[in-house]
Amino acid sequence: MSYAYKMIASPVGQLKLIASDKGLAAILWENEDPNRVRFGPLVESPRHPILRETERQLAQYFAGKLKAFTVPLDFKGTAFQKSVWKALLTIPFGETRTYADIARQIGKPTAFRAVGAANGKNPISIIAPCHRVIGSSGSLTGFAGGLAAKERLLKLESGKAGAP
Secondary structure (H helix, E strand, C coil): CCEEEEEECCCCCCEEEEECCCCEEEEEECCCCCCCCCCCCEEECCCCHHHHHHHHHHHHHHCCCCCCCCCCECCCCCHHHHHHHHHHCCCCCCCCEEHHHHHHHCCCCCCHHHHHHHHHCCCECCCCCHHHEECCCCCCCCCCCCHHHHHHHHHHHHCCCCCC
16 A cells, blocks of 8 residues: 655644545654555655645644544554554543543553553554653653644643744
8 A cells, every 4th residue: 555645744743635535544744763664666646636635634733723623534654553542542532531530531541651552652643642641740751743742732722832
């Protein structure tokens, strides 16, 4: 399967959008670890309809006008990872959950470390809102886009000043 990609500018840096014919497969960060999320060959396709729609929805999100994304998603991962990523999609805009909350939600209450690992491999950042998952103490924890980006996204969603 080949994947199309498009680079876009955002308030949290350059983002690489990747899509299959089924849906959005990834939103990768400017300084992304190349081993975090892997794809086969990528073909630059700025006019790909899923990529264009994703760009439109992200622009609305960053402008504070969109709280729920509707672009189709095409997650690639293990069954466990997909269960975690689907749980991320249920976290309401402007709210946070802990890794333990997600572990309980997917029926694996002791798997909070595995949930953290799956969260770290989430290929569709922002839309599958791994930035809404925090440590049990309320602290911001690791994030592929960096903690500054995580903080900006959370501030944007809370409506606090200083958001992107």
